[in-house]
Amino acid sequence: MTAATQATTSTAAAAPPAVTIRDLTIVYRTPAGELPAVSGVDLDLPPGTITGLVGESGSGKSTLALSLLGAVQRPGRIAAGSIHVDGLGNLVELSAKSLQEARGGEIGYVFQAAQNSLNPLKTVGKQLLDLGRSHGVRDRTALVRSAKELLAGMGLDAARVLDSYQHELSGGMRQRVGIMFALVLNAHVLVLDEPTTALDMISQANVLKIVRAVHTERGLTTLLVTHDIGVVAEVAERIAVMYGGVVVEQGETADVLRAPKHPYARALINAIPRVSGDLSAARPLPGRPPTLGTIPTRGCVFRERCAVYAERQLPACVAEQPPLAPVADGSGRLVACHAVAVEDQQATGETA
């Protein structure tokens, strides 16, 4: 298993934009008051990289992905923070009109449950034209041509696909159509939400290959949201692990996968049975992932399932959520864990 991560910055296209998320908090209105789904998240998508965002369902990763398009669905709303995209500015402050233009324009989104992302009553071609009309594209022939190029590039019979309805396409084909829709208007930021879920192995591999290819060709900044660490390992240069609405660890994919620091990241990665390894070595994570209502409001969000806490019972874990801080090894990795911070201090203390 290799992480193919040549971060080749495309020279042909304009420089890929950087995306900077700062202190982002997204809350949902519930009968029990407003509850945070994402709280105080800082995340950088360096230009031209593929960043993998992993976590269990309910970790807030999909909400975070939607916020990149300014499309958090009601009853949720962005309560605080900023999302800065080069060339667009702070998304949180954009007008509805500019947001609508940015979606599908500068920022492409490939949908989670890919199989249902198309209007079942219209052909792909018709929906393409709708897309063009919504974005004020004058030159329809050019639009269709670039769509066909994209589709052909992904190994599809472009003319036939454009004349098809959703139910006539297989899962893998639909996902490629989804990618076409995300990129046909020359988006530079691509958000992929669970792009491979519910696909068979071969389709998964194909889709990932395509993702990597278009990312490179078109010079994109890509965020790949998934619960599947294997997928991240395959395509992403960077990885961010989310739990309970906060990013708990962030860094180079290879580093994190080799030596996860945060107890949750560790548990997550240990839960993967290795192809070559011993099955019994794979240990599932105990307990249930938190939901909106059960995220601890004070202290570390992971505390209740944390093996380290269970062992060491640090008072800080109960008192406050640890900040996402650089670890001492200088790898640029960020981890949000009191225990790690203590170890680091001890380590620096020892070396000092």
Next chain:
Amino acid sequence: MRRTAVAATALALCATLAATSCSSSSSSSKGGGTFTAILTQIDSKAPINPYNQSTNSFRGYNAMMLGWSKNTATDPNKFYPAIAKSWELSPDGTKLTVHIQPNAKWSDGKPVTGDDLKLSAAVAYAEGGSAFAAIPGTAGGTVDVKVIDDKTVEFDQNATKPLNTWFANVMTMYVLPAHVWSAQVPSDIWDTIHTALTGSAADAKTAQDTITALGKKLIGWGPDKDVSAGPFTLTRVTTSEALLTKNKNFYDADKIAPSQVVIKNYQDNSTIVNLLLKGEIDGSVYVAVSQSQLDKILAVKGNQVVSGASPVQASLVFNESKKPFDNVHVRRGLAYLIDRAQVTKVGESSSGKASPYPAGLTAAQIQGWGVSTSGLNAYSVDTAKAATEFQQAGLKQAGGKWTLPDGKPFTVPIQTTSDFNDWTSGASNVAAQLQAAGVDAKVTASSDYATYLADLAAGKFTVSWWLTALGPSAYNIYQRLYGAANGWTLGTGGGVAHSAAGQSGNWMGEAESADVSGLGTVNPGELTNQLSQVPPDQQKQIVAKLAAFTNDQVPAIAMWDYVNQNFVNTNRFTGFPPNDADVLRQPQGVWMQLGYIKAKAK
């Protein structure tokens, strides 16, 4: 009112369509002479054929008879002239000579002739005119029709079995245009009729079958375009209205004021009442309304009631095959308990009058036949007398409740039908009154009239409503109580035979005869049958006897006499007949022919 309503809603459309066409049509209908009437049934699918019960041939308007019956209580043979200007009946009553109106013309300009009458008689044989039965030896049947000249026709009755009703039955024959109908009737029809009446048994049978088949074919037929000898011709008909236009060729056209007549369908009581409340009806047939409706209707400008006696009475009849209702004391006791005035007030307040005596006759008939009321019991409410009667029947009173001799509760189910509101309301009032008097009465209703009649015929009732005193002829009146429904059927020899309760259509189940003090043993069925055969003075005696018998035996408790209540409106027309005029029992088309109804001076 209604015209303005239509115009108001039409306004918006007119503005966009053509203003001229709108105004022209409303002026055409104004004209001054549209008379709006109500008839019981209009059916746009029906043929213009007076013999069909759903017909677009309306008596007195575009359907004419030889004469118009005055429907007098005692003499059914009194007629006003119609197509027949005059007539002579031979002293033995078997030969009738009819003289056609000299000016009578069909609406297409052809004169009405003797041939028209002859063909009309032939159609009557096929379709079932009362005096025209193609069966040999029928009592009161016509045996021949002779055209004496263009305007004179002679009718002959079966001289061996003459009936006093024959004359009236011939006079009520519909007159049809021969030049329209003859294509539908075989040219040898009269040969067939004669064969049917006088031929050998086998030939007669064949001839009768031919005539029956012809009748079946003719009944659904009618000309496409109306040809009428009456004051109006049919212009068009919708499912709820018919439009008739004045026939300029009518022999008395001068008397006819309206230039057109709109006849509304009496489909539904509330619709009619609505129209009356809007003052849109110039002349109605009998309409049943509640007292509050009546008050409202009469408050509308121009609305008036013209009323006369009607030979119809609503009675509660007993199923005497059920115990204890076979006991005359029970029936009398119940009669003493019911306040008929109150029942009438609840059931038929405006167009009913409480019957003064339960005697099978309406108040008007009692008067008309000269029945002495001194001998009649009015059965005024009297709980003491009721108790005496009940006790005589062996009923017992316990805790205010009457029970049967064996101690079981004495229950009186009163059968009614949801179809008739007056009966239903009346029945619930009777039940309430009886309950108050300690008799366990309740109302049960059949879903519709057809079911009701079937329930009655099957004896599935105890006490039920029944129309009695249906005149005008005396035979008809008592035939309702002592006819087939009570077991008396006409035998072959002209006499009657009585069959037991539950057999041969006997659902009232009365005994064949009863002893009545002062009258002796009376067989009411036989007496009734005699009424059709004897001359008027003898009829009077029989009627008196039957009235006394009925009053004593109480096979039915008469609740109310219907009042023939015609609503008229004097805003557009005047000159309506006075109250109690005999013409009230004919449609308004006949009123006009007889010189009533004049356009109001503007």
Next chain:
Amino acid sequence: MVTAVEIPTGNTPALTPARRGFWRNLWRVLRRKPTRVAGAVIVALFVVMGVVGPFLYPANLPTDPGNAYAGPSGSHLLGTDFQGTDVLALLVTGSRYVLVAAVIAAACTVVVGTGIGLYAGYRRGGPDSVLMRITDFIITIPGLPLLLVLSTLWKYSNPLTMGLVLGVTGWGSVARAVRSQTLSLRERGFIEAARGLGLSTAHVVRKELLPNVAPYVAMNLLISVTVYIYLEVGLFFLGVLPFNENNWGVMISQAVQNGVTQTGQGLAYLLSPLVAILLLTLGIVLLVDAMDEVFNPRLRED
């Protein structure tokens, strides 16, 4: 090669929330809006009226023959009818027939419809197609005209027969809906899974299928009650039903036939049963609204 690993997800289908704590849920949802509480109270009042009402007037109804078509007054709170009977008394005593017949009809519809739908959907194949053809027949044959004919055949002497006849003609759509729901549960593997575990048919039907169609059935029961009240009263209004006891339909029919709509006299007599029916409907509609939210969280407000 990518090794697909599913993080254990707590993704449960939104199918089963009704199974636990239905009453608690209902109460919670009811409390959310005062209108819903009002609905429940209205329905409860009518139930009490139907049960207790007739006992309040054991003997003859108070009647005042000289005072027909009276308006509301101290002595007659809702006025009097065409023969001076107290309308309130008529209304109260007449409630039982209407309510009992409608409830029986609704129960009949729901029981027959659910039974047939479940069985057809569960068994599939031959029994399914036979039952569905019968269902089609029931749905296709025009209900009201059928009732019109039946009304001449039957003696609707008591609410039981009335209810049964109404119910027998109306179960078609419930059966069809329950069947398709059963089929879709099948598709989701519910049944196969349960049978794979060696559970008996009865168990599968009772524990797996029934609870899942229960919400639909329960709401249908309530809605059917209103539908049948109307049908019943409508038949009386048309005047095609024979009647043996006083009920709301007879009141309306008599009021209309006595010309209340034209004269306006005795309006209270006509309006009382109409308003009673509308009020009951409103109550049921509000209650169904609440049940809808309990059963279909998707419709739940944010």
Next chain:
Amino acid sequence: MRNLLVRLAGHLVRALVMIWVVATFTFFLIRLMPGDPVAAQYEKLVQQGMSPDAARNATRLTYGFLPTGSGWDQYVHYLWRLLHFDFGRSTQTLGVNASAEVLTGAKWTIGLVLAGILISFALGTVLGVIAAIRRSSGVGDALTITGSLFHAIPQFVMALVLITVFTVIWPVFPTDGNVDILVDPGFNGPYVASLVSHASLPALAYALSMFGSYLLTMRSSVISVLGDDFVLAAELRGLTRTMRLRYIARNALLPLFTIFALTIGFMFGGAVFIEKAFNYPGMGITLINSIGHRDYSTMNATFLLITAAVIVANIVADLLYTAIDPRVRRGGEAVA
């Protein structure tokens, strides 16, 4: 296209079987009815003042139009005639074809029902969309409750209310019938205006009693479509609001076709109430009259026609559904 034809053929076979079943059922049911058409006619005539003799004569011919022979013979004969579209002769309008009797009424009923459906469909779907989109606001609540209430108000009550308001209190509409007899028939302004003004109230009664169910169905359908992924996908692709609403509306309308067919059946059945209340001479009135007169042929014909209308409505709805939904129209075979 082939798909469509196969579907149509299947429908037709099933429709024929259903019509046979209903024909058989009604044939025997109707013969179980108590009451004898002649007796009913006779008593009605007598009640109208005809003398018993005349009434007896007048009803004599009716016997000639009553079926004879054993029940089985009658049934076979009846089916044989049905094959030739011969519904027998009416005994109510003696000697006239029952089919003519029924078709005359049907023409008016169909007009009303269509008008009612169009109005209620337009009103119901538009309000349903609003109720769905505003479902968490007072407007949405009010619309939903109104829809449920109107859905629940029976047709005859609606008719009574409309009659009282618009013909008694504020008399702007005619009360009865289908057209003013005094207006010359034909395609001219006054005649059309008269038709419209007569049909307005009954059509409104249909519409008001029907739009509730369209509203409620549309509302839940829209809510369900709003939760569909493609709606969010469309938003995330930056489709304009109008475009998205169009997507939603078209998808949400699909389930309405099913209830559309049911509605038509319901309306034909309910014609009895509305036509009776407005005295509008449609099939409902024909049916009531034929039952009252025990006019077996007409009753049978009416039943069959209503059934056929329901079946045809179902077929049309299904075909429309097929035409609109590509998943049905173009089968499920994938491209590659």
